[in-house]
Amino acid sequence: MGEKIVENKQIIFKGYIEGAPKETDMELRVGKKIKLEAPKGSGALLVKNLYLSCDPYMRGRMRDYHGSYVPPFLPGSVVEGFGVSKVVHSDNQNYKQGDIVCGFTGWEEYSLIYETEQLRKVKPDDDIPLSYYIGLLGMPGFTAYVGFYEICAPKKNEYVFVSAASGAVGQLVGQLAKLHGCYVVGSAGTSQKVDLLKNKLGFDEAFNYKEEPDLDAALKRYFPQGIDIYFENVGGAMLEAVLLNMRIHGRIAVCGMVSQHGTSDPNGIRNLFNLIPKRIKMQGFLQSDHLELFPRFLEEVGSLYKQGKITYLEDMDEGLESGPSAFAGLFSGKNVGKQVICVAHE
Amino acid sequence: MGEKIVENKQIIFKGYIEGAPKETDMELRVGKKIKLEAPKGSGALLVKNLYLSCDPYMRGRMRDYHGSYVPPFLPGSVVEGFGVSKVVHSDNQNYKQGDIVCGFTGWEEYSLIYETEQLRKVKPDDDIPLSYYIGLLGMPGFTAYVGFYEICAPKKNEYVFVSAASGAVGQLVGQLAKLHGCYVVGSAGTSQKVDLLKNKLGFDEAFNYKEEPDLDAALKRYFPQGIDIYFENVGGAMLEAVLLNMRIHGRIAVCGMVSQHGTSDPNGIRNLFNLIPKRIKMQGFLQSDHLELFPRFLEEVGSLYKQGKITYLEDMDEGLESGPSAFAGLFSGKNVGKQVICVAHE
Ligand SMILES: NC(=O)c1ccc[n+]([C@@H]2O[C@H](COP(=O)([O-])OP(=O)(O)OC[C@H]3O[C@@H](n4cnc5c(N)ncnc54)[C@H](OP(=O)(O)O)[C@@H]3O)[C@@H](O)[C@H]2O)c1
Numbered sequence: 179m180g181e182k183i184v185e186n187k188q189i190i191f192k193g194y195i196e197g198a199p200k201e202t203d204m205e206l207r208v209g210k211k212i213k214l215e216a217p218k219g220s221g222a223l224l225v226k227n228l229y230l231s232c233d234p235y236m237r238g239r240m241r242d243y244h245g246s247y248v249p250p251f252l253p254g255s256v257v258e259g260f261g262v263s264k265v266v267h268s269d270n271q272n273y274k275q276g277d278i279v280c281g282f283t284g285w286e287e288y289s290l291i292y293e294t295e296q297l298r299k300v301k302p303d304d305d306i307p308l309s310y311y312i313g314l315l316g317m318p319g320f321t322a323y324v325g326f327y328e329i330c331a332p333k334k335n336e337y338v339f340v341s342a343a344s345g346a347v348g349q350l351v352g353q354l355a356k357l358h359g360c361y362v363v364g365s366a367g368t369s370q371k372v373d374l375l376k377n378k379l380g381f382d383e384a385f386n387y388k389e390e391p392d393l394d395a396a397l398k399r400y401f402p403q404g405i406d407i408y409f410e411n412v413g414g415a416m417l418e419a420v421l422l423n424m425r426i427h428g429r430i431a432v433c434g435m436v437s438q439h440g441t442s443d444p445n446g447i448r449n450l451f452n453l454i455p456k457r458i459k460m461q462g463f464l465q466s467d468h469l470e471l472f473p474r475f476l477e478e479v480g481s482l483y484k485q486g487k488i489t490y491l492e493d494m495d496e497g498l499e500s501g502p503s504a505f506a507g508l509f510s511g512k513n514v515g516k517q518v519i520c521v522a523h524e
Numbered sequence: 525m526g527e528k529i530v531e532n533k534q535i536i537f538k539g540y541i542e543g544a545p546k547e548t549d550m551e552l553r554v555g556k557k558i559k560l561e562a563p564k565g566s567g568a569l570l571v572k573n574l575y576l577s578c579d580p581y582m583r584g585r586m587r588d589y590h591g592s593y594v595p596p597f598l599p600g601s602v603v604e605g606f607g608v609s610k611v612v613h614s615d616n617q618n619y620k621q622g623d624i625v626c627g628f629t630g631w632e633e634y635s636l637i638y639e640t641e642q643l644r645k646v647k648p649d650d651d652i653p654l655s656y657y658i659g660l661l662g663m664p665g666f667t668a669y670v671g672f673y674e675i676c677a678p679k680k681n682e683y684v685f686v687s688a689a690s691g692a693v694g695q696l697v698g699q700l701a702k703l704h705g706c707y708v709v710g711s712a713g714t715s716q717k718v719d720l721l722k723n724k725l726g727f728d729e730a731f732n733y734k735e736e737p738d739l740d741a742a743l744k745r746y747f748p749q750g751i752d753i754y755f756e757n758v759g760g761a762m763l764e765a766v767l768l769n770m771r772i773h774g775r776i777a778v779c780g781m782v783s784q785h786g787t788s789d790p791n792g793i794r795n796l797f798n799l800i801p802k803r804i805k806m807q808g809f810l811q812s813d814h815l816e817l818f819p820r821f822l823e824e825v826g827s828l829y830k831q832g833k834i835t836y837l838e839d840m841d842e843g844l845e846s847g848p849s850a851f852a853g854l855f856s857g858k859n860v861g862k863q864v865i866c867v868a869h870e
């Protein structure tokens with residue numbers, strides 16, 4: 179080890195944007211070199227990135243706004259996100275070469291990570307693909323777990339609606355709801371996704387919202403009794419229609435509003451009056467507020483997966499180069515399941 | 525007692541309406557007679573109505589919609605609402621002549637009440653005006669109590685904003701919040717009301733929303749640190765501005781949206797995305813879901829009032845005839861404090 183210097187391909191954030199992200203908002207930079215060594219006394223790790231995660235919240239880091247819970251990306255710098263990586267060299271006593279770690283890393287082949295407190299060591303398990311640690315068993319899966327159990331406060335036999343249902347978060351919400359004894363309907367943007375929801379992910383029903391000219395009518399068709407729990411991933415017109423179809427004492431877990439990301443002209447929601455006579459609780463949440471539940475989540479969902487009670491759809495793009503288009507694809511629904519970039523298989 | 529028959533003036537609901545209520549949506553009917561007797565075996569009470577309550581929710585009963593938590597009024601029938609009444613004749617063993625009761629009654633001089641289960645007997649107390657049993661110690665006061673303690677989950681030193689702050693509900697919310705150790709700002713629609721909020725009701729600050737061209741800027745002025753708790757009475761543009769000024773983990777108790785009553789074109793709320801990064805809980809509620817707390821409320825708020833720790837503003841109109849204009853006035857902000865109609869002093 180030690181003196182080895184290699185080329186390090188990187189994905190660079192070009193500059194602040196308006197509207198939906200495009201592939202050209204990021205670019206590949208080649209030619210940079212990196213020493214495969216964590217500086218002595220730094221406590222850092224030098225890692226090789228294996229899988230990188232494309233997540234909608236990253237859109238929020240592409241605008242010049244410092245008041246949010248994550249700071250903006252720096253134009254000209256490497257994109258940052260969740261990843262699964264392998265330790266190449268460690269200056270930290272808690273990690274050794276060959277360890278698999280999961281946490282914030284760079285969109286590049288190798289990264290030098292100083293902030294090791296935010297990392298989690300992954301215990302390799304032959305039955306669980308490593309990439310799942312940024313999906314089913316990573317931030318998106320944890321979001322589904324926390325959002326469903328903590329925010330929705332579900333009861334058996336309740337009627338549950340999930341939007342962006344085939345995505346990284348939605349597909350687990352629906353499966354947890356089924357295991358909880360709920361009736362579950364999902365919406366998604368293609369007939370392929372609808373088919374997967376019904377025939378692979380075990381949703382009771384699913385529909386393609388793009389083919390429904392009247393979302394209120396669609397929801398009335400699938401929920402003649404109304405909706406007890408809405409797991410909100412998209413916002414806009416869907417939320418508007420859902421408010422008309424909630425049941426008394428219903429709960430709306432506001433996880434995301436992907437349709438409103440980067441719109442300077444968001445949909446105005448006119449049906450909020452329904453909150454009162456229906457006594458609806460509408461609650462925004464961030465998974466990161468609930469990290470004390472992470473170990474329990476890992477244990478429970480990992481075990482459900484190994485027992486074959488849960489499946490997980492991934493959309494894996496090969497090569498770091500695929501990052502910009504894979505990321506932009508989240509906002510047009512190109513991804514089928516959790517969007518992952520495979521940088522290296524090991 | 526027994527055979528006495530008297531004239532019974534009444535206020536009649538004329539027919540279903542669109543938009544804000546007008547004085548002419550109701551009319552006085554004279555000439556009807558009533559026998560001052562509860563029929564034998566009926567279990568009913570014949571009461572003399574003393575004070576009648578004007579409440580915004582009654583607007584909801586003036587449209588032909590049966591899906592809500594209260595059924596619509598019947599065109600041509602007597603308006604119904606909360607009142608304080610005196611028993612003239614009782615066929616019910618739980619009540620006797622001279623008892624003071626509070627609950628649903630008719631907008632008329634005398635009413636025959638069959639549904640006695642919904643009534644509460646009032647223990648006359650020289651220190652408490654009888655009319656308070658439809659205000660401070662009635663439904664509106666209870667709404668403030670439940671909404672503030674149960675829905676807002678307040679903590680000492682939190683920043684609280686109340687809209688329609690000088691009204692029946694709002695004025696108590698603000699005072700309870702002050703007693704709880706919060707910083708409290710209210711909004712109202714005239715400078716007289718603003719003055720009362722600051723100088724009589726003990727709010728830390730108050731402003732006239734009609735004189736603020738930019739509600740967001742106004743809220744930033746009064747809440748440079750942001751708002752922890754918003755007690756929502758009005759909806760529309762105010763809610764929109766509040767969402768921009770909520771703090772992390774803020775709570776919005778959605779009590780009413782009086783500005784949206786009867787608009788066929790409600791304001792679209794475009795700032796709901798804020799619910800997520802700020803982890804805001806927005807919860808609609810009805811006081812009637814919490815009636816198990818009513819005895820505790822009566823005890824606590826009654827005692828605070830008697831200790832002089834709480835004051836209550838009433839706007840009392842004399843005579844049953846004043847009912848229609850008093851009611852319509854709620855929607856233009858004519859009332860200063862709780863709107864009551866005095867039908868008879870005893
Ligand atoms: N609160 C938290 O802590 C937290 C954590 C993680 C994620 N989230 C949020 O959860 C949501 C889902 O995230 P995810 O990682 O699971 O993403 P995802 O669902 O895997 O990917 C995004 C999906 O959103 C749908 N979409 C895109 N634009 C849309 C539009 N205009 N209208 C309706 N649907 C649209 C697309 O599916 P279709 O083909 O179905 O349109 C797309 O596949 C996002 O809003 C994200 O911000 C929140």
Ligand SMILES: NC(=O)c1ccc[n+]([C@@H]2O[C@H](COP(=O)([O-])OP(=O)(O)OC[C@H]3O[C@@H](n4cnc5c(N)ncnc54)[C@H](OP(=O)(O)O)[C@@H]3O)[C@@H](O)[C@H]2O)c1
Pocket residue numbers: 454579580581663664667688689690691692693694711712713714717757758778779780781782783784809810811812854855856857858859860861862863
């Ligand atoms: N959820 C429940 O269980 C429950 C129970 C009782 C009451 N409520 C609700 O609580 C709210 C307050 O009721 P309340 O009895 O205390 O009434 P109130 O405040 O005594 O009277 C209504 C007041 O609303 C204000 N207002 C009217 N139109 C407005 C508009 N377009 N924009 C802004 N403000 C307007 C006026 O004051 P300004 O001069 O300040 O404009 C008016 O005085 C209402 O929304 C009511 O429906 C809910």
